[in-house]
Amino acid sequence: MKTKISFALASVLMFTTSCATIFTGQRQSVLIKSNPSGALIEVNGVERGTSPANIELKKGFNGQVITLSKEGYKKHDFTLSTTFNMVSIVNVLFLPGFIVDAATGAMMKFDPVFYDINLKPDNQQL
Secondary structure (H helix, E strand, O other), X not given: OHHHHHHHHHHHHHHOOOHHHHHHOOEEEEEEEEEOOOOEEEEOOEEEEEOOEEEEEEXXXXXXEEEEEOOOEOOEEEEXXXXXXXXXXXXXXXXXXXXXXXXXXXXXXXXXXXXXXXXXXXXXXX
């Protein structure tokens, strides 16, 4: 009987650890719009599409650098903001859950998840 109870408790602990990783995932979608639309979107130097677009990004402690570029307009760089994912608080009684959430990046989230950027004309082009 003790074995069954121990197994049940161990199972509960295993399935309730790393709550942010389980419930919110390691990736998050961020909507990038630009005015004018059709700007090339690069994430950390890698092309990811044209605006407007929902870009799926890996969560982490550091925000990712987004670059928008369009012919006739100045290039616009910005870093996505990250905040603490409150779902991680569920791990308060089980330290390995915090470690898993931190390692996967799920402990953080992008906030805001919508960016609407006005590109400025490049007056140096003829």
